[in-house]
Amino acid sequence: MELNSRIPDGPIEKSWDKHRFDLKLVNPANKRKYKILVVGSGLAGASAAATLAELGYEVECFAYQDSPRRAHSIAAQGGINAAKNYQNDGDSIYRLFYDTVKGGDFRAREANVYRLAQVSVNIIDQCVAQGVPFAREYGGMLDNRSFGGAQVSRTFYARGQTGQQLLLGAYQALERQIGLGKVKMFNRHEMQELIVVDGVAKGIVVRDMVTGKVSSHVADAVCLATGGYGNVFFLSTNAKGCNATAAWRAYKKGAAFANPCYTQIHPTCIPVTGDHQSKLTLMSESLRNDGRIWVPKKKEDCGKPASQIPEEDRDYYLERKYPSFGNLAPRDVSSRAAKQVCDEGRGIGSTGRGVYLDFSAAIERLGAKKIEEKYGNLFEMYERITDDNPYKTPMRIYPASHYTMGGLWVDYNLMSTIPGLFVLGEANFSDHGANRLGASALMQGLADGYFVIPYTIGGYLAGVKPGTRISADDPAVKAAEQAVEARTNRLVGIGGKQTPTHFHRELGKVMWEYCGMGRNEAGLKKALEIIPQIREEFWKDVRIPGSGQELNQSLEMAGRVADFLEVGELMCLDALERRESCGGHFREEWQTEEGEAKRDDENFCHVAAWEHKGEGAKPVRHVEPLKFDNVHLATRSYK
């Protein structure tokens, strides 16, 4: 397998311009002759589908929800970064680029990140033109705030509902194209197979989740924008339906999977309350702008109400350890610090796995009204879930699985190792290295969909002769459909005793324990023994009532769990092979005396991309070396 990143040469400031000029163009009259499938309608998928249709391509779009507006992107709270420098505080494209490369702990591609920072400014312009109601100052100008890992205010936000508003903007653009007949939307359709002919992506097989009907769609190119695999941990901040199925089918058909072990554990989520827990709720990182994080200095104080612990007995551990970034230290650093204090026995709450996020100082300084204006809906959400009032008592928070930096490997054009298969948004691996900075996922999803794929896919299609699509009864199409049906029949036919959720929860416990915030060789090896056992149990003992020919939520869930049981294994394998600590991947064997991550640039300054070699065979690890010509490799410090 060849990993050709196709990074343009020359100075980084010019690469994207030059590349766009070098890309071949599709004649406008020919565009309608090409059909493109966009799987996913989140920020990446909806923006891509709308834009490609505006350009004149024939587009079909797929989502598992009942409307494109409900994609998981809707839940993003805090904001979106852009190098506008509206605050005149020293921001620039170069600084956003620099912060992102550093934040990713030098494990992302420089050229991709630079392009991301460049188009970030266009995104804000586009969204405002669409009517996205970003927060404004009294003078009518756009407001900004700062986010973890940055010392400038470059984050644009719409109350605590930024993802919702951005997605509605993209959704409305998409609906406009649907209304014009330029995009055909397939809601409640789940992609279950990729059709590959002679090594080139030619279509997908989907299951209609209402009728159970399996059908194929053939096309000239396929874009996956199906989101991340964070639900491999069972408990995560992702929506319940988020899954790895589409990406995993592509992996099995030859698309390399890059850096699966790079997962992000978000520091500020509402702690687990019991075994019934079905998901975890994020409290936006923006809260760290005004909230101070602490635990009691003494173990004995942990059971007391916060109000009875005097100031001098509180340990504001982030401010203590990272005086210059303080409560705004990046996510990986903050999460690990929370784990550490809880491991020391200083955690709070009924389970002892929690820390305080305290607003009393900010309320005193700015007044409750100002705080309400900034975070009102988050406070409300917190109170609804916990029955505690955060204006009066500090929030209790703990880290949870949130985002996956790893994903399908793509080149500079966002094309996977399967020609004709493009991957956008969280589903690809490209821009965040080993740790994503806050407010950068929304930026990347929209960059990919609005401003990158519309150009790069043209470069690919210009080399595909119009009218050469395979026919719907091509043997490859039939074979793919049969594979889907066989899998469904197999699942339904097991007739065991346990529910799909049972296996998912078991997998989640293993992943959290051995491949979560801290990882080590013994633990990962153990996980690699346990996961195949759970998988075997699953295929023997799962119970799925009903049939494949109807709306069957147990079947949907079982299909996803079956894939997570394989994804989890690859994650552990990748984590085992990456013998260094970087970003969200913390190998306990590689840490400094103060417990900070210790990279090994000599041996691991590369992307690891895994190639599937058949069922039961060990996947092969390929390497794409990373070069840092602009930002010099340095130890990340937030002290």
Next chain:
Amino acid sequence: MEKHLNLTLQVWRQKDAMSEGEFVEYQAKHISTEMSFLEMLDVVNEEIIRKGEDPIAFDHDCREGICGMCSMVINGRPHGPKERTTTCQLHMRSFDDGDTITIEPWRAKPFPVIRDLIVDRGAFDRIIASGGFISVPTGAPQDANALPVSKQNSDLAMDAAACIGCGACVAACPNASAMLFLSAKVSHLGYLPQGQPERYGRVRNMVSQMDAEAFGTCTNHGECEAACPKGITLETIARMNRDYIKASLTYRPEIASGGAG
């Protein structure tokens, strides 16, 4: 403080759009008050699956009140007893030990039941597709700060834009009117300068799509406002009506554009 409850559920079961439905009784035992309503149903479903029966089908995804997927009528109220709270954010501490809870799907002609508690809300998407947008193709709009928007208008736009498209307003309305949903979008875009060029055409097109979808007319019952989990108010409907009247008065058929010559 965590407590545990034993509850009786009366749940609407319906195999598919073609079949008749009926209420079926289930016992929910030892339910923690810390659980969300959907987690309570998860527990009940796990037991149903273990028995080899079909679990209760319901729509959900984000489980944090933002995607608009969850949609249940609980004890006769869309999204249940708690104000401004979606079904997924409702917690069991809102119920008492020994309660009987009825759970039904949205009941409205434009939202046919697909199975159990799941309905088809495609009509909402079609209303948006008919005009709920600003026609600005991806390209190179002007700088975002070139167009100042007063904080007040921006905030009002945001209030209206908070609609999650759940459909509780339709389910609550005796006429199954979609006015609250529709007016929320019309107001969101109408408060902003970017939304002005299409303001009147938008409302006209969206209303005519709404009428085509079998939604009823609004007769000011106000049930929608009470059911809305996002606090969209009747005022948005009044605002939209003003736009609609103006749109009807100023309507001119489109002039066919001439050739480029």
